[in-house]
Amino acid sequence: MNRIQDILHNGFNINPNNTALSDASNNLITYDELHHKTSIVKDVLNSNGIGDGVRVGIISQKTINATISIFSILKSGAAYVPIDAESPVERMSFIIDNAQPKAIIIEEALVDVLKPYLKTYAIQIDVPLDGLVLVINGSSDKNLIEQPNDLAIILYTSGSTGIPKGVMITHKNIISFVNWSNELLDVSHEDVFSSIAPYHFDLSTFDLYVSMMNGAHLILIDAATSRNPRMISSLIAQRKISVLYATPSLLKLMLRFGKIERFDHTSIKHVLFAGEVFNIESFTEIKEKWSTGDFYNLYGPTETNVVTYYKIPNVIDGRQSTFPIGLPCPYAKSKLYDEKNTASLIKEGELFIKGSSVSPGYWNNSAKNADVFIKDDEGEIWYKTGDWVRLDESGNYVFIGRNDRMVKKNGYRIELAEIESALQKHANIFEAAVIAKEHEGKIEISAFYQLKETYNKALQILELNEHCFKFIPKYMLPDKFVCLSSIPRTSTHKVDYQSLLKL
Amino acid sequence: MKTEIESKLKEYIVSNFFSGDPNSLTTDTELLTSGIIDSISALEIVDFIEENFNVEFEAHEVDKENLNSISTLSDFIIQKQT
CATH class of the missing domain: 3.40.50.980 (Rossmann fold)
Structure with a gap:
């Protein structure tokens, strides 16, 4: 193929x-x-x-x-x-x-x-x-x-x-991933796949092409339906969905609002999740409800597609708080770099990936390509993920965090700078600084802004949301807006994000 | 009966989701389309109704038509209770 x-x-x-x-x-x-x-x-x-x-x-x-x-x-x-x-x-x-x-x-x-x-x-x-x-x-x-x-x-x-x-x-890229998925999972034309992720999101390539490869039935779950977990629950029961790939955020919504106990979900065979960290507590709850399924934690930025995977064991190690992202897929090669840029046998560093699933680069964006798609001495391209990971005793990678200021929320990658730049386009805003922090297991985005001197009334949340929504999608809208008399600075006059995190 | 249901719903929405002047929230105020409640808050309202009014939403009934105002919610509850 x-x-x-x-x-x-x-x-x-x-x-x-x-x-x-x-x-x-x-x-x-x-x-x-x-x-x-x-x-x-x-x-x-x-x-x-x-x-x-x-x-x-x-x-x-x-x-x-x-x-x-x-x-x-x-x-x-x-x-x-x-x-x-x-x-x-x-x-x-x-x-x-x-x-x-x-x-x-x-x-x-x-x-x-x-x-x-x-x-x-x-x-x-x-x-x-x-x-x-x-x-x-x-x-x-x-x-x-x-x-x-x-x-x-x-x-x-x-x-x-x-x-x-x-x-x-x-x-x-797609064929490498689909062939591997097909070997990993026990699927055939009798399976029923769900398509929950929207088509502009990389998870959709699994749904679309692994299902079609097998001659299986694919259930299309549109955006409105995906906001109603009870409807997803009902579809799983009615159509006997057996393969489901979603973000942990969506699975947590299923737990909270899906009323799973009212439906028969014994058709579930394979549950895959990716895009963000799934805390073990919520995971265990969903695993108990979907006891017929096996579960996989997949990892990979859009630029590489899925490149590591971890099959969740039946008995979960109680000392863990999150799952490893696992072992590299057979088509992917990985290496780690630390701050000193030495790729020697270090156990913790920034993850670099090459292989047949790795994108050839960004379209129409050569400057950015040079930053993150890096050619090695043999002329092969490595993608610099910006993700900090470590290797555990069993050879699995464990995700630690983002290298820079990108965050993942509800499975979407959000660049905090993009929100700042949207806010700064507001006629009455002098400067904006956006941070993300974990709050009760969820990523919460707070936007701090300083008004222009000519304007001294804090802006309404509705107005700020409406303004931002002209430039950024809904999933990027901040959870909180805070008006400050001035944005704090470090000694080198950079925005002091650390002190904003403490506010 | 409808006014009783409506006032219970209003009280819940005001104390959980509505930051403006409570008097400006009428039984016909559009909740979803105006952005007063988002999709998650809507699901919380559904749970609140199931827990307090002894009715159950079918999956397809969790939709804009039923959820968009205090009045449509009350109609739904009454129709389910009878």
Whole structure:
């Protein structure tokens, strides 16, 4: 298998009559229908000049038709760029400008909202997908940057300068990961996978492609449904979901609000989690409720996909407070660097990763590439994760923390600087400093701001949230805003984050 | 009966989620669409109702239509109780 299309074809060949996709409202499509529909849409794309070497944006809620679009884009030879349909239009527009997609498939309801940003996408083509429209950039065919010929997806994550970065994911990246997942788990066409993560989030590649590889049934859980854990509980019971991949935050919500005890969840076989640290106490609770399942802690930034894994043993070591992130996947090589930059046999340091799942770099962002995708003497590329880890006695990696000021909250990576830069765009704010700290096992983001001298009334939370939401997605909004007469400084006049942490 | 349910709900929402002037929160104030309560607070309200009014929400009933105001919540409770 060389391309993701081969994965889709594999699933189709297993049993064309099996259900491929269904949504929360129980609309469904078989593999046969999926194959047929994606072929039609692929032809429409190809006949409009969309294929190898170009990118196609997709801005839609998670629906069967949005999923058909993604598969059709891949079949056409193009790469897809999923853009969060719930994010502010300014962010969508930034991503469109940066990704320079040749075409975009957009939810009909969003076309008017996005119109001012889509001036060059003047050509509108009918696609046989209800609720979606295809717009094409007619102004220029020329790529400003050359696209790697193996490019499959670009996933945008937060950037340290307040600018999202597009992580390029290749066919090879996905296939390495899918093949390994398939060996790790006991799955077949009889399994029922859930797709909880949105498509712009890296967890989605497991859901989409491991399920399709096996000819299994994938249940699409859209954003609104994912905010209702009781609905997820109900879907697990009704559709007999057996494989579930989610962030610990979501699993904790399932525990708190999912009313698991009211439903039959004995179909659960494999539960995978990633994206943040799962405290053992909450984990144990969910493990007891889902006693038919086995559990895996997966680790890997978007830039490398999953690169280490840890199968949770039946008997949990009571001395631990969190689980190790585990051993490197067979396709990944790892090494540690400490402050002295020596990669000798140290047991603790910053984790570097290379291997077939590692992204070739950020799209259209050469400056950032040079910082974190580092070539070794043999010419191979290592990704500098920024994660500080240690090796324990049994050879497992244990996550310690972020090297810089990135935090993970609810599975999303958040650069605190991006929130600061959003706040600083407010007309009455002189300066802002944002910190994150753990509070009762949760990451809490506090934004401190200093007003301009011409203005002396603290701002309303609602106004601040609304302002920030123009520039950053909802999941990045601070939990707390604090107005200070001045932002504290260190002796070298840098923002004194340490003292803010104590406030 | 409806006013009794409504005042219980209002009391709960005011003391847990609403920071403004309690008099400005009416039974028709939009809770979710206005941002007064977020999706997690909505789930807490559902739990509060189940614990205090002896009703049970089906999974699909935890939705915007039922949760968007004190009035729609009360209607839901009454309809479930009868």
